[in-house]
Amino acid sequence: MGEGRRVLLVGAGGWDYLASSGDRLKAYARLFDFAEVNATFYHLPRLSAVRSWRRRAPPGFTFAVKCNKRATHELRLRAEEETYRVLERMAEAMRLLRSWMLVLQTPPSLPLDTVKVREVGELLRGAGLCAGVFWEARTPLSPGKLRGVRAEMIRAGVTPVVDLGREAPVEGAQAVYSRLFGSAPLTDESLRLIDERLKLSGAELAVLSFHGAAMYKDAHRFKTLRGR
Incomplete structure (x- = not known):
């Protein structure tokens, strides 16, 4: 971030939609230092493809792997044999990409409370995923219940994912992982608000993953605003 020893990673949800006549990943990596791999959410990638991603990106480029929907949406992160198999495949993709970030996105239909969070924490530890897990929980919760669930995530060693365009970072989290959505380009005011919330968070690590048509x-534009 250029502030003390903080680290800021800025990128988007994959590189497949980047307008480029050549290798899109290579073109993307010339613009950004980070990408959230959304392809892993929709299908379990061939390991040869994963190796290709790492080979085509520069050494300092950082990947985050989005967990396959089979584990998060269909198996609902239950401690079952198939869930462990999917998580093991995600861990293998992370290893090949030299990635230390796994993103969980769970659906609005997932019943979520502190008990479920503890169960997921145990599941992740059982799969050897003890750090670098970021969880975007889309379950509709009251503000009080949401605070409790997010506090339990932090106790379980999981970082709650937020959208800094809509809310402040989670108090007590040592890292900020923000998935930012919009059907239209974000306004300059929105980008400045995101920047201000990052500065106030005091987090040692901040990751901004932009999504949507723009x-x-x-x-x-955010990198330009930041002078990076």
Whole structure:
């Protein structure tokens, strides 16, 4: 971040939609230092493809792996043999990408309380995923219940995912992982608000993953705003 020893990673949800006549990943990596791999959410990738991603990106480029929906949406992160198999495949993709970030996105239909969070924490530890897990829980919760669930995530060693365009960072989290959504380009005011919330968070690590039709432009505009 250029502030003390903080680290800021800025990028988008994959590189497949970048307008480029050549290798899109290589073109993307010239613009950004980070990408959230959304392809892993929709299908379990061939390991040869994963190796290709790492090979085509520069050494300092950082990947985050989004957990496959089979584990998060269909198996609902239950401690079952198949869930462990999916998590093991995600861990293998992370290893090949030299990634230390796994993103969980769970659906609005998932019943979520502190007990479920503790169960997921045990599941992750059982799969050897003890750190670098970021969880976007889309279950509709009251503000009080949401605070309790997020506090339990932190106790379980999981970082709650937020959208800094809509809310402040979670108190007590040592890292900020923000998935930013919009059907239209974010306004300059919105980008400045995101920047201000980052500065106030005091987090040692901040990750901004832009999504939507204007995600590449928004990510680039934020970097320009930041002077990076």
